[in-house]
Amino acid sequence: MRALTHLRSLLGSILEKKGAAWPDKATIEPPKDKQFGDMACNVAMLTAGKLGMKPRDLAEVLKSELLAADPALSKVEVAGPGFLNVTFAPAFWQKTVEEVLEVKHCFGKFNLGRGRKVQVEFVSANPTGPLHIGHGRGAAVGDCVARILRAMDYEVSTEYYINDAGRQMRLLGESIWVRCLELLKKPVTYPEDWYKGEYIIDLARELLTLKGSALCDLPPAEGQDICYEYGMKSILDGIKKDLADFRVEHQVWFSEKSLVAAGAVERTLEDLKSRGLAYEDDGAAWMDTTRYGDDKNRVLRKSTGELTYFASDIAYHADKYARGFNTVVDIWGADHHGYVPRMKAAVQALGRDADDLKVILVQLVNLLRGGEQIAMSTRAGQFETLADVCAEVGVDAARFMFLSRKSDSHLDFDLDLVKQQSMDNPVYYVQYAHARICSLFAKAAERGVAMPECSPALLARLDTPEDLDLMRLMEQYPDTLANAAQTLSPHVVSFYLRELAGLLHRYYSANPVLAASDEDLMRARMLMLAAVAEVVRSGLELLGVSAPEKM
Structure with a gap:
């Protein structure tokens, strides 16, 4: 985040002096191959024509002015048709450690949402049986989405819709x-x-x-x-x-029956009819959803007089928006994918933008034991309950595994694997990174070594490629949270933590800390690992997973 905004500010200022605005399609991002620097930018190719220059010529000018403007940039190269490949000086990355240790658990969190009101409705399983692991995955996703949005300054309300009618x-x-x-x-x-x-x-x-x-x-x-x-x-x-x-909170439990009893569904149907969006045909009431992109019109009330789920859902969403939410997030099973277009149509019929409804689809979980899939059927009574799975592997393991892949991808949940205390277990892998650092600090305390005061002079000792890789990745944490919040994708936090844990484990094995070659290097490495522990703990908290100090 700091690298991106810093470079964007420098380039924007230079272009403004030349009379050019920052183009909408300009990008600044880490290159796939780190030999090309820390950040790559295409702004010269998008701006050159407006300034009457060739892209590479403008890129050369920008290169010179960037290097003259800020000593935090150690190298700028022009590549290809006019890409700018920028490398920051070690001092820039070392400042990340200082920033993390200064704000601690607040690192990475900023006012992206600016207080916008968001409702996240999730699980909402029919109360016809215990929650199974499919519901558990939806619960973990919904709860994590709410945690991330709150961390990014959205005002979030969580809700469970009780399907107690029908x-x-x-x-x-x-x-x-x-x-x-x-x-x-x-x-x-x-x-x-x-x-x-x-x-x-x-x-x-x-x-x-x-x-x-x-x-x-x-x-x-x-x-x-x-x-x-x-x-x-x-x-x-x-x-x-x-x-x-399972560490999941629903602030509101909303009854479908109460909605029907209050006449809200009938009022919504009458409103749609009065605006020409619903009509009677062959004894049934229909909604004209095709005008909003649905593939066919949908029944609201059957010819028997029975209301459809769709009718109740429209009234329910009308109630949500009436409560003042800017955005409504619904988390559904992947088998509801065909329901998305009609609900998007319904939201537009209610006078809202289609994007005011966000739908996250959650795919099935394949539960494995001994490599064999466990057959599950709720109605037949053959299923693993969420409570049973948590009792066997623990809440931490269950939540982390549910969040370990993109929600609309199938997930294989191996009960035997997540009970292992080994590096093959992704939950253990990340939690052990935090515990490993805490164990190091405990050993330091036994030897009378206290956590040093942070200073640029001490951090200047962190200049190896391994040091810089860890600090660069920590610096990406705010971008990770912003991406997770904007795309409603909690798995990106899980992916990030596994990458950070991997770097930490490799670093720890190759770079002695308490046995470092001199005292200042030891203290500098202690500071960096303290920062890594803060970021790991913060990410695990957003996943609803504990950060143990011992394992």
Whole structure:
């Protein structure tokens, strides 16, 4: 961040004096091959024509003026048709250590969001059964997105939409009801697609203990309503506990049933009709979503009078925007990808920009044990619950693994691997980087070596390629957080931490610290490793993962 903004400021000032504005398509970024310097810029090629110059000629002028303007630049080269390859002096990178140690946990965080209000709605699983690992991945992604946005000065509210209305909830009541009948040895007719898990039997047993056998003497509709209410509350309580144990907070729990009961869905439908965006056809109510790019129009109310999920979702999103959110982030399973265009259409019909709705799709998790995939089916009752996985591998390992890949990529979660204390385990690999540094400082304290005061003179000893690589990567941390916030991609923080941990482990093995060749070099390396520990701890905190001092 500092390297990019510093070079951008220098070049912008030089171009302004020549009467040229900074072009929108100009880029400043680290080159793929570090032999070409620390930063590469294409601004000369984009500006030369406006100044009546050839790109390479302008690049040569910019090179001379850059070197004259700032001693922090040790080398500037012109390459190809007019690229500027810039190398910063070691003192520039050494200042990164000073900056990290000065602001500590605040390093990398700045006011990117400027207080804009964002709502992140995630998990929102039907309360028809315990959370499984697919829900766990969505929970980790949503919680991490919220943490990152807050760190970058967005005002964030997290929400769980309780799907407590509709067919799935009726089916939950029917499933518990038939299990109650079974337990009392009464005749049973099994509903289609009912929930068969052991937890349904447990709920039926609990309910019979509370209500007695008289429950099953009630008319089926009345008995099923009691089963539904009891089952939903019990399951939702379990979901809340599982999420709290997983370090996930939802500030708002929003009931779909309350939305329907308040007439919000009907009011939204009437509003759409009044503006010519919804219409009646063949006894059903439809929305004209094709005008906003959807491939076909969508049903809002079936000819039977039953509202669709889409109708409720439109009313729900209208409620979100009415609460003052600038941006709404929805996190869905990847099987909902076809739902994105119609919701984008709905948001536009509500008078918002399509980009005011951001959708993150979360792919399936393949759970492995002993190299073999574990078969899972929620309705058949064959699945690994989030609680069980966390109990086996720990919350840290589960969260890190869920965030270890881009959310819309399939994820293989190897239970055996993440329990290993080895460098092959990505969770251990990163956490051990922090613990390794803490262990070093503990040894230093035992020897009476205190953490030194930071000074440019001391940091000047950090001038080897390995030193500079670590400091360059630390300096990229603010850019990493900005990228994660702007693209809603928490995995980039995970990727960054693994890269930083890798550099730290290699550095630690090749460069003695407490046994350095002289005292000043030892103290300089201690300062740099202290800065690395701060960045690792900060990144892990954003992932919701602990930074242990011992392992």
